[in-house]
Amino acid sequence: MNIEQIRQPFTDIFPGDLSGNTVQRNTPKVLFATVKPAGFDGPKLIAFNQALAEETGLGRYEDKDLDFLVGNNLPDNVKTYATAYAGHQFGNWAGQLGDGRAIIAGEIINKDGKKTEIQWKGAGATPYSRHADGRAVLRSSVREYLMSEAMYHLGVPTTRALSLAFTGEDVVRDMMYNGNPQLEKGAVVIRTAESFLRFGHFELLSAQREYNTLEDLADFTIENYYPEITTDGIQKYKDFFEKICTRTADLMTEWFRVGFVHGVMNTDNMSVLGLTIDYGPYSMMDEYDLNFTPNTTDLPGRRYAFGQQGQISQWNLWQLANALHPLIKDEKFLEDTLNQYGTYFWEAHDKVLCRKFGFEELLESDEEFFTNWQGLMQELQFDYTLFFNQLEKLNSDSDLKTLFENASYVGLNDERLKKLGDFAKKHEARLTLNTISKEESSALMNRSNPKFTLRNYLLYECIEEISMGKTEMLEKLTRALENPYQELYPEFSAKRPSAYDDTTGCSTLSCSS
Incomplete structure (x- = not known):
């Protein structure tokens, strides 16, 4: 990779703490602190996003690049740092915060002049780690790597992920904050964005006057x-x-x-x-x-x-x-x-x-239609993605129970089918107000409704497999998320299995890394 082209314009402009001290502390009147990644003895690559590497200007991955992907043995041009910011957390002012698990390598400019900021997540403590270790575990790193790329391919503005690697060390985490800490596999993800500047960067400077x-x-x-x-x-x-x-x-x-x-x-x-x-x-x-x-x-x-x-x-x-x-x-x-x-x-x-419904423009009467739809969705516990996928297939010859049964988490009895039938008639009537053709309406729905979304239970299963040294599901999920408006793997287009209803990591998660 062309890491020798990485530069640090941010630190050239703003005041910073150049001590290189990673001790957790307040750093008043500065926007960044230089800090070196912790370094890891036994890294192992899990995944690398070659398409993103080419797009950013980093180029082809080679085996020697693994060190860079976990922050080891960095070249002299890479001056690593973490930024300070503040913020409101759950509605309360939290004061100074900062990049507690993120360390920035700098930015690279591709041949088209596009700037991309590069940072490690999970590469060690910074002055903003608030007494934490700055590490990340496999489960959170897989989730960030896959979901940020899934959002990108869905067409949602997002940061992206370049690489995912084991660090070779174990990290202690209390996943649900319930007094049961356990050892988990450590990992580092490299994420990219045009910039990682946050509301909190501006809040910090304003609060400090x-x-x-x-x-x-x-x-x-x-x-x-x-x-x-x-x-x-x-x-x-x-x-x-x-x-x-x-x-x-x-x-x-x-x-x-x-x-x-x-x-x-x-x-x-x-x-x-x-x-x-x-x-x-x-x-x-x-x-x-x-x-x-x-x-x-x-x-x-x-x-x-x-x-x-x-x-x-x-x-x-x-x-x-x-x-x-x-x-x-x-x-x-x-x-x-x-x-x-x-x-x-x-x-x-x-x-x-x-x-999403195939309507070419918003009408005043649509507010009532949407309100009725929301009530139907919640009462019949329809799966959000599957409902719209099935709605796209609906026609005058469709059997509603056959078409929608597997999209509901409570099943469709006669009473529920009647409510669904009433809604289907309202949707059909609303479509007649379009001036576009039925084919154009269907195309609008196809572009707006993904066939694949990266559900938590799929991530859970993928993390379990990676923990056992398997990557088949990781590879399948990657192909699926790169083509979210196609149904490459029908087995992924299904409701969450009931076995996962109360499984930590599927239905409930915490802020734990």
Whole structure:
């Protein structure tokens, strides 16, 4: 790989702690601290994303590159560091946080001028590890590696994953925080993004009243990642905030489209580029439930439940607005922009639903249709992905029980079939209001409804196999997630098996790495 081309523009511009000290501590008035990866004696490659390597400009993988993939024996041009940020966690101000398990190698620019930031996750402690070890375990690393790539191929803005490797060491984790720590296999994943800048980077500087550096960071972000902003002065920062709001709303509607639940939408887990970032206790939706949260830490409040993600994103943007206020200095503009966010989000959300149902445009009457559909989904416990897959096949000759039985987690008795039949008639009637052809409507549904989503039980089974030294399922899941709008493996297009209903790692997850 062409790792000699990696550079560090961020550390050339912003104040940092150049001591190389990994002791966990506060680092006031700096945005980064230099830190070296821990180093591992027995690494072993599990997976490598060659297509992404070529796209970023890193080139072909060779056996000698394994050291770089786990942070060993780095060349002199790679000056590794971790960044400091702050954040609101579960609605409460948490103060200084930072890259506790992430260490940044820098960025690389490909032949087309595209910039890609590269970082290890799980390569050792940083000053921001908050008394943790900075390591990651296999299960969380597999989940991040596969899901970030799955989201990319679904068409959802996201960070991506370059490699997955065993470190050769065991790591102690209390998976459910219940006093039962166990040894687990350690792993490192390399993830990439145009930038990993978060709401929390701006929150930290604003809270510290480092307004000059806050302005520098905003200018850096605009120049590098929002080149379409060409205004000056305060207007530039207003345009910046508006575009973050739009990207965030668009991301939330994409999460709704594919049935993704993030599970821990703290402000430090929100990207200023509108990317899905930090894959922890996430889940793809199985049975439809607006109150579903996969994160045990989010119980019983369900702050980050599936149906709350739009509202929580707006709440998080309020915190970013507070952080950017010293640059914008216009409370009414910020209030108006955030109030308009809800209107924009719900209209975008409903337009996404229209495409999923094959409707060419949003009509005023669709609000009632969508409300009735949500009630049907929850009462009949339909699987989110499978319902739309079967709806695409529905025609006047279809037997509803045969078509939808395997999409419901409670089964379809006569009463439930009648409710489903009533809804099917309403859907058919709504389709007649389209001006596009039936074939065009079907094509719209096909583009909007994935045939494959990476369910937690599939990840669970894959992790178990990798732990035993097997990679067959990893390879199949990789092919499937690279083609989510095709049904390559019918066995993956099934409801979660009942045996996994209460299995930790399938139905319930924690923030534990």
